[in-house]
Amino acid sequence: MPEKTRADMVELDRFDLAILEILQCDNKTPQRSIAEAIGLSAPAVQRRVKRMEETGTIMANVAVVNxxxxxxxxxxxxxxxxxxxxxxxxxxxxxxxxxxxxxxxxxxxxxxxxxxxxxxxxxxxxxxxxxxxxxxxxxxxxxxxxxxAMDRVKVGLNVSLDTRRNRT
Missing domain, CATH: 3.30.70.920 (Lrp/AsnC effector binding domain/regulation of amino acid metabolism (RAM) domain)
Structure with missing residues (x-):
């Protein structure tokens, strides 16, 4: 998928960022668990995840292989x-x-x-x-x-998210 430009990016609120934070750690986390953790309903989480997938914010759901x-x-x-x-x-x-x-x-x-x-x-x-x-x-x-490389000290694809900001 081509890289999105700044103008193409969708605005993310604090709930979106909280969802992304959880999914970056484990994308198999049930949506009901995400909903409980961030204070939304499971259908609201499902809609947000779907929107972030459609807009390219979530680029893929993959297995990270050792x-x-x-x-x-x-x-x-x-x-x-x-x-x-x-x-x-x-x-x-x-x-x-x-x-x-x-x-x-x-x-x-x-x-x-x-x-x-x-x-x-x-x-x-x-x-x-x-x-x-x-x-x-x-x-x-x-x-x-x-x-x-002599040793894989840290490997990851997580993007640092500022989930403390109060964007709506």
Missing amino acids: PSHVRQEISVFVEVEMHSEHKDMHDQAKKAFSEAPEVQQCYYVTGEVDFILLVVVRTMADYEAMTRRLFFANNNVKRFRSFV
Whole structure:
């Protein structure tokens, strides 16, 4: 789903933020439990969740898989610098990176590099095969630099929410 612009975002009140806070911790929390916790009815919570899903505030309901349990134990952060900053060439790279199953996250960034990727693979041979496919085969990739993670200290996708504000 494309990123929403500031103008496209829906206004969230304190109940929406409280719902999101709970769902980020466990998206299987029953809506009646959420309703009790925040002081709304279960149907009101259901309507709010549905609206947040439809507007893209809630992007997906997924299972977070422990990579080591599925033998994908190597995490690599990769800085990618491109030769050209031409939009079409960057769009091609974004598409290729987004479609690569090994690329768990991809960021188009400012600074000395153009992209930062988080890659999760089973073996270094798998990583090498991916680099050949994504970097060496792309004439616009000037260079890439890899950082292999030694330990997964903190991993998450939670967005910090200010549930104390009294928005209505």
